Amino acid sequence: MTADLDHDALQALLDRLSKDAPRCFNEGKVADYIPALGEVDPNHFGIAVCHVDARVQYAGDALTRFSIQSIVKVHALVLAMQRLAPDDIWSRVGREPSGQAFNSMVQLEVERGVPRNPFINAGALLVTDLLVSRIVSTQYTLREHLRRLSGSDDVGFDERVARSEMDHKARNAALAYLMKAYGNLDADVETVLDTYFHGCSVAMNCVEMARSVAFLANRGVNPLDGSRVVSPVETRQLNALLLTCGLYDAAGDFAWRVGLPGKSGVGGGIIAILPGRMSICVWSPRLDGYGNSIAGRHALEGLVEGIGFSPL
Ligand code: DON
Numbered sequence: 001m002t003a004d005l006d007h008d009a010l011q012a013l014l015d016r017l018s019k020d021a022p023r024c025f026n027e028g029k030v031a032d033y034i035p036a037l038g039e040v041d042p043n044h045f046g047i048a049v050c051h052v053d054a055r056v057q058y059a060g061d062a063l064t065r066f067s068i069q070s071i072v073k074v075h076a077l078v079l080a081m082q083r084l085a086p087d088d089i090w091s092r093v094g095r096e097p098s099g100q101a102f103n104s105m106v107q108l109e110v111e112r113g114v115p116r117n118p119f120i121n122a123g124a125l126l127v128t129d130l131l132v133s134r135i136v137s138t139q140y141t142l143r144e145h146l147r148r149l150s151g152s153d154d155v156g157f158d159e160r161v162a163r164s165e166m167d168h169k170a171r172n173a174a175l176a177y178l179m180k181a182y183g184n185l186d187a188d189v190e191t192v193l194d195t196y197f198h199g200c201s202v203a204m205n206c207v208e209m210a211r212s213v214a215f216l217a218n219r220g221v222n223p224l225d226g227s228r229v230v231s232p233v234e235t236r237q238l239n240a241l242l243l244t245c246g247l248y249d250a251a252g253d254f255a256w257r258v259g260l261p262g263k264s265g266v267g268g269g270i271i272a273i274l275p276g277r278m279s280i281c282v283w284s285p286r287l288d289g290y291g292n293s294i295a296g297r298h299a300l301e302g303l304v305e306g307i308g309f310s311p312l
Helices: 007-024 035-039 069-083 086-090 106-110 121-134 138-150 159-167 170-181 189-201 206-212 232-245 248-257 294-307
Strands: 046-051 056-060 262-264 269-274 278-283
Touching: 007 046, 007 056, 007 294, 035 159, 046 206, 056 206, 069 086, 069 121, 069 138, 069 189, 069 232, 069 262, 069 269, 086 121, 106 170, 121 138, 121 170, 121 189, 138 189, 138 206, 159 189, 170 189, 206 269, 206 278, 232 248, 232 262, 248 294, 269 294, 278 294
Parallel strands: none
Antiparallel strands: 046 056, 046 278, 262 269, 269 278
16 A cells, blocks of 8 residues: 555646546447437546545546436435335345446346346346335435435436336336336336436436445445445445445446446546545446446546555
8 A cells, every 4th residue: 555645646636537538439320329428528638536534635527427327226225225124125136246237137037036236227227116115206206316326406307308217118118017017116117218218317417426425435434425325344344335236247347447436437537446445436438348338437547557556
């Protein structure tokens, strides 16, 4: 372990990563299986860190909002952990890496409707079911949860993206109905899908996103307002899940290259956690074949190398 970079050295590193990002702009493509996502300018890059004392540093397009997509699966799981007993969650969804694409159906059939983990689509739909079955207005509650965690009171849904996802829902609907057929989904499937898509459609920028997950670097306490989000044990459990399952069938490669708990979304965002120090959010819309941001992952490798510290 080396000493922390001071403020100016870290800022210089973030600026350099942002300046170097266009080197990745000849690779990958924007997710277009949800048409509204395909309209984004592919050549954005933003990066932000939120220290455990709540200071924020950023570079590039870190103040431009993007579709957070699957990153919301982390916030949704946290909401479920706050509201439900552990058994009510973990009797319905596993905690093992899937080794499969985020929207794969194969394993769900073989494993009789029990998703491998809460971060693949089937698992996130299951967590959404847990929430809508217990909370009267899940969409409102999730939005308030994101506003509180990020410290931004105008974070909200992008209705166009949510509608576009609903119009192209076939695969997620198939996952949800398969779980329903196995008796592992309680609520009305269309309500679960609508709520899940609204969560995915939330627009946030890198600074807001880094703030919203800073509690994961801070033993479960949100550094913005000192409130406890989850316990230290739950923080460790969440980070373990992020490390093993956060990047789907690329989780091993991400751990190899970056060595931090992380979560990606097909909007091009990736969050990563440096426990005890900072949360990070990078965003760049060009994706690799696994649905993960190419420039984002590259920048995280550079950040970890530049900081000279890894928890692993
Ligand atoms: O379920 C979907 O297809 C999207 N709303 C979310 C997928 C996603 O972000 C996967 N992550 N890399």
